[in-house]
Amino acid sequence: MDISFYSRFHAPLESAYLEEVLASGLETDGLFMKRLLDCADSLYPGCRFLFTPSCTLALETALACLRLLPGDEVLLPSFNFPSAANAVLRHGGRPVLCDITPDTQNISVRDASNRLTSRTRAVIAMHYAGVSAPLGGLKRLAEEAGIALIEDAAQCVDAYYEDQPLGTVGDMGCVSFHHTKNAVCGEGGLMITKNHGHWQYARQYRLHGTNRAGYLDGEAARYTWNLPGSCAALSEPQAALLLAQLQCLSQITRSRLHVTEQYWKQLAPLEERGIAMRMRIPAYARPNGHIFYLRFQDPALLNSLIPALAAHGIDCKTHYVPLHASPMGEKLGYHKEDLPESLACYQTLLRLPVHTALTDEDIARTTETILRFV
Ligand SMILES: Cc1ncc(COP(=O)(O)O)c(C=O)c1O
Structure with a gap:
């Protein structure tokens, strides 16, 4: 494909930082982690942070802080990646899958509140496409x-x-720096919280359930095993790469938003002709250009469009199989028809290429090919 779906941003200082880190002793939470924490302070003022090897491990760390009891329930959207549901299962809880709203593909507050029980301990909001879920509700x-x-x-x-x-905004938040995300370090994640108790617990969970971080900060003479933990610290080479990326974040966001805004303008005829809906951005949301998607009226049209675009060298993708309609969802007792909006979204959503290497010609070629085909 000559118009690829993903292409990572190359930050100018990556190689220099990697050379510097390779000359170091590669100590976990070393010099580059300290610089990364300073950078996170400016992105997320007033919060505490734990950088992890993935968002998956950040979610597991966040769920550990809740200290779920067997059978405790956690609400989350079905149109989703499996990480949050896995984190709930890993800590002994039961993921309760909720439907979404068709405008943003984010969790429906009404459906979530209908599924509250005396065992519910948390709700996990996933912000699809970098567009905020209805956090007020x-x-x-x-x-x-x-x-x-x-x-x-x-x-x-x-x-x-x-x-x-x-x-x-929530009690805890988790971000990904996987190679498909806006800022990348191969695999990487971040847990954010303003809650001191959660941060203290998570800080030990991340380092094998020990108070090693406190010991290294001079808070204890020795460190010991205090709680069930994991090995969930981001390595120094990844921290170095991520620092170089985050230092270019506003350039990355600007460039990606330019792509999504062009798609929005050029694909208006699809909506005017009732063929597809362009992604919606509610007034409360300021997105980052992570994804641009369309939702087609007719799943058959979408299924024939994907190979037609591929034949023109343009790589477009559908997205998640809803968790409730997956083999694991079935094992948890769900049926395909249980969450109709999530199922419809899976059948009709198409993502277009979005990255910083796309040119205006690439964008126009993509939109013209779609409009010509439909
Ligand atoms: C909504 C969501 N949550 C979690 C993850 C997992 O992130 P990671 O690959 O950093 O573990 C992904 C991955 O794409 C995702 O889309």
């Missing part, structure tokens, strides 16, 4: 029910709910 739901709000902000670096960075 979800925060109210969580406060009234006395449960935690966790943000799966995997796709959301440099995206906002009103003026707050995604990942900082």
